Amino acid sequence: MNKTLNVANMQRDMLQSVMQILQSSSNDIGILKPVLEQMGAVLSQVSGVDFDTSENIGSGESYTKAGLAVSPVIAAKCLQDIARTRCFIQGIDQTIKDKIAEENGVVQVLYAGTGPYGLLLLPLLLNYKNAPLSITLMDIHQTSITAVKKVVKGFELEHIVSSIELADATQWQPENAVEFDVIISETMKNTLKKEPQLFIFAHLQQFLKQDGLLIPETITLSAWLTDTGKEMRQRMGNN
Numbered sequence: 001m002n003k004t005l006n007v008a009n010m011q012r013d014m015l016q017s018v019m020q021i022l023q024s025s026s027n028d029i030g031i032l033k034p035v036l037e038q039m040g041a042v043l044s045q046v047s048g049v050d051f052d053t054s055e056n057i058g059s060g061e062s063y064t065k066a067g068l069a070v071s072p073v074i075a076a077k078c079l080q081d082i083a084r085t086r087c088f089i090q091g092i093d094q095t096i097k098d099k100i101a102e103e104n105g106v107v108q109v110l111y112a113g114t115g116p117y118g119l120l121l122l123p124l125l126l127n128y129k130n131a132p133l134s135i136t137l138m139d140i141h142q143t144s145i146t147a148v149k150k151v152v153k154g155f156e157l158e159h160i161v162s163s164i165e166l167a168d169a170t171q172w173q174p175e176n177a178v179e180f181d182v183i184i185s186e187t188m189k190n191t192l193k194k195e196p197q198l199f200i201f202a203h204l205q206q207f208l209k210q211d212g213l214l215i216p217e218t219i220t221l222s223a224w225l226t227d228t229g230k231e232m233r234q235r236m237g238n239n
Contacts (some may be wrong), residue, residue, distance in 0.1 A: 008224045013153060014042050015126045021089050032082045038125060040079045046154035047147035049116040051076035064125045072143045074205055075115025078186075088186060088215070090121045093127070100131055100212075107131075108178060110207070112169035112185040112200055116147030120186060124158050136180075138172065139164040169200045181211045186216070 017039040024032060044050045049072055079085060099107045111121045114137050125135070137152075139145050145166045152161045165172065167183065183204050187197045201214055206212065 001166075007154060007156075008231065010042050010046060011126060013038060014123050015153070017042075017128060018089065018123050019157045021086050022093055024086065026089065032086060036079055036082060036085060040076075042077070043076075043117040043119070043123070043151065047076075047116045047150050049073065049076050049143070049236065051117075056140050059115055072116045072141050073146065075113075075144065076117055076119075077116065079117070079119055084186070085119065089124055092120055092184060092215060093124055094180075095182055095215060096128065096131075096133070097126075097235055099203045099213075100133075103132075103181065106134050107182070108134050108136070108180045108209075109182045110136045110180045110184065112183065112204060113171075113187045114139045114144060114148050116144045118151055120184060122148070122155060122157065123153050125160065126155060129160070131160070133160045134162045135160055136165065136178075137161060137162045138167055138169055140166070141168060142169050145211070170203045172203070172208065178207060179212070181209055181212050182215060183208055183212065184215045 017035050020035045021032070024035075034104070040051045051073070096107065096109070109121070111118065114121075117136055121135070121137075125133070135157075137148055139148065143165060148165055150165070151159060167186075183201070185197065185200045185204070187200055205214065
């Protein structure tokens, strides 16, 4: 009885956090930070992977031909990127709503690079428990797969999560012919230099329906050259 009550409480707390994010029009850290901390506490408890730790944060990272797959703990820490998390959850929510309204049948969603939490999608699915959705989750790390299975079970989402794949998203081939309405992946570090975002989408887009959507739809990079030697000389001259 207590176990059931705890699960219900965690789901309620998570749904409350999700709704606050969806309803927020602000990136104000003071508003959103406690919301995401509450979300992180629930996900840490359910998955068994603590996002708020400095121990072995890089342990378990993988280097592939396409780039770096960050460790499960680093992936969990993405929750602390407030603007990113809010933007993706709001965008994915609107996309799912639009696709459910457009499609006559089940909406197929693939989330590649879930990390241990399935952060950008699984909490949101508490709003869509009775929706016509079929979700495929994918990550390259066994630790993340084990953790995300716990999140799916803890949130009672087994009926809409049809598959959980341990695979490299740049190489994965589905066992059965499938076309996805939405493909989600957020595997980006500075200037796309390390993580394989472009390689993942270049490979997975072959499984996207003609009117399907990639999330993110567009990526904009900003870069500039800096004469660090000049800056150092100026600082020394000012002292």
